[in-house]
Amino acid sequence: MPLHTGRRGDDAELAINPLYARFGTHRVPKLRLPEHELDADAAYQLVHDELMLDGNARLNLATFVTTWMEPQAQALMGEAADKNVIDKDEYPQTAEIERRCVHMLADLWHAPQHREAVGCSTTGSSEAAMLAGLAMKWHWRARRQAAGLPSDKPNLVMGANVQVCWEKFCRYWDVEPHYVPMERDRLHLTGEVAAPRCDENTIGVVAVMGSTQDGSYEPVASIAAALDALQRDGGPDVPLHVDAASGGFIAPFLQPDLQWDFRVERVVSINSSGHKYGLVYPGVGWIVWRDRDKLPEDLVFHVNYLGGSMPTFALNFSRPGAQVIAQYYTFIRLGFEGYRRVQQACQDTARHCSAAIDHLEHFELLSDGSELPVFVFRLRPGITAYSVFDVSDALRKHGWQVPAYHFPQNVEDIAVLRVVVRNGFTRDLADSLVTDLRRELHQLDQLAAPLPQHPARTRFHH
Ligand SMILES: *Cc1c(COP(=O)(O)O)cnc(C)c1O
Numbered sequence: 001m002p003l004h005t006g007r008r009g010d011d012a013e014l015a016i017n018p019l020y021a022r023f024g025t026h027r028v029p030k031l032r033l034p035e036h037e038l039d040a041d042a043a044y045q046l047v048h049d050e051l052m053l054d055g056n057a058r059l060n061l062a063t064f065v066t067t068w069m070e071p072q073a074q075a076l077m078g079e080a081a082d083k084n085v086i087d088k089d090e091y092p093q094t095a096e097i098e099r100r101c102v103h104m105l106a107d108l109w110h111a112p113q114h115r116e117a118v119g120c121s122t123t124g125s126s127e128a129a130m131l132a133g134l135a136m137k138w139h140w141r142a143r144r145q146a147a148g149l150p151s152d153k154p155n156l157v158m159g160a161n162v163q164v165c166w167e168k169f170c171r172y173w174d175v176e177p178h179y180v181p182m183e184r185d186r187l188h189l190t191g192e193v194a195a196p197r198c199d200e201n202t203i204g205v206v207a208v209m210g211s212t213q214d215g216s217y218e219p220v221a222s223i224a225a226a227l228d229a230l231q232r233d234g235g236p237d238v239p240l241h242v243d244a245a246s247g248g249f250i251a252p253f254l255q256p257d258l259q260w261d262f263r264v265e266r267v268v269s270i271n272s273s274g275h276k277y278g279l280v281y282p283g284v285g286w287i288v289w290r291d292r293d294k295l296p297e298d299l300v301f302h303v304n305y306l307g308g309s310m311p312t313f314a315l316n317f318s319r320p321g322a323q324v325i326a327q328y329y330t331f332i333r334l335g336f337e338g339y340r341r342v343q344q345a346c347q348d349t350a351r352h353c354s355a356a357i358d359h360l361e362h363f364e365l366l367s368d369g370s371e372l373p374v375f376v377f378r379l380r381p382g383i384t385a386y387s388v389f390d391v392s393d394a395l396r397k398h399g400w401q402v403p404a405y406h407f408p409q410n411v412e413d414i415a416v417l418r419v420v421v422r423n424g425f426t427r428d429l430a431d432s433l434v435t436d437l438r439r440e441l442h443q444l445d446q447l448a449a450p451l452p453q454h455p456a457r458t459r460f461h462h
Pocket residue numbers: 064123124125126127163165208209210211212243244245246273285
């Protein structure tokens with residue numbers, strides 16, 4: 001959310017369409033609380049009309065966040081709109097549903113059966129990252145204090161490609177970020193480069209499944225192996241957290257043999273966004289710890305629960321319960337096989353679309369959608385007359401939102417376009433995207449071509 005600022009005394013007003021204006025009200029101030037009431041229908045229409053200016057979610061290939069749910073899910077969310085997740089006393093069944101979801105995820109991510117996994121819902125992966133980071137910081141500090149060692153300079157090791165929530169975690173909770181830069185031939189973190197950045201002050205390493213930069217998975221098992229070797233050689237014992245914001249709901253279904261989760265001994269906690277490939281509207285996220293020991297007891301608060309007490313760990317107090325209920329609906333509605341089918345369709349579309357774009361010969365694929373159903377591509381080196389930013393602008397004319405951006409520090413000269421394939425982006429839509437892209441490239445090529453010498457060859461046709 002942007003921090004909103006407003007000038008006092010600004011008297012901008014919204015005009016009400018005369019069709020809906022009643023009671024003689026025709027204008028509503030934008031930045032001051034209106035003095036009088038508005039008819040409910042007119043107020044609805046006013047807000048509804050304003051929201052028409054928002055983009056069309058179907059053509060938004062920028063976001064990872066769910067933009068379509070079934071009417072039944074929407075109905076449940078409407079019914080649950082008044083449920084406050086913190087109110088375990090009043091809504092014990094919502095609490096029970098959250099508990100079931102945590103267990104389903106712990107199981108999906110292979111938490112050891114003989115230990116008791118713990119976890120909770122959050123507003124998204126960002127809050128989940130704060131909780132995971134805090135748990136690692138608390139543990140590290142406790143170990144240092146118990147050994148009589150200083151505990152004032154904690155650091156966190158991660159790739160420069162991490163999502164901004166980790167930068168926030170470090171800033172907000174006074175942890176020094178140790179970013180491992182990306183290289184031309186290594187667009188994410190690996191064990192080889194992570195382990196040497198760890199020292200006695202490292203609270204943990206974050207591995208990403210997968211990277212928002214290019215949709216690739218970081219090699220969790222080999223990062224863990226490098227940290228195992230570090231410890232074996234007398235170095236620190238560094239816990240590994242997996243930020244599986246997107247991959248937590250992709251890898252279990254599409255790459256079931258990939259060892260990235262609690263099967264990897266060193267992984268202490270995993271977060272994921274229910275509102276990304278978890279297929280729920282924003283905002284719901286999840287955090288699960290391998291076992292109870294990995295979550296320091298003094299971070300847990302106890303709230304009243306039917307005369308008993310319910311442990312909670314969260315940054316917020318009140319929060320909507322509807323998303324948690326929608327997550328549970330989606331779990332029982334789709335089951336493993338349903339999720340697999342949905343994610344497979346996304347991946348098939350991503351592979352199909354990236355192959356078609358590769359075929360255009362203007363671009364070079366840096367990823368093809370075979371890990372997350374996400375791919376990035378850049379202009380071939382020979383094309384200098386226009387940039388990926390021009391291509392992104394050109395696609396906007398057709399309603400497509402395909403973001404262009406530079407990679408982070410050290411490889412910032414690489415500028416790419418990214419397509420996130422979500423449920424609902426069909427093969428037909430992918431084909432129209434490629435058709436529009438081809439048309440726009442043709443235009444850009446023509447504009448970039450030297451002006452014709454002979455007047456008969458001008459570009460203006462009659
Ligand atoms: C989206 C994302 C986040 C932030 O998640 P929210 O659910 O939007 O808060 C963190 N990490 C990664 C890798 C992401 O893709």
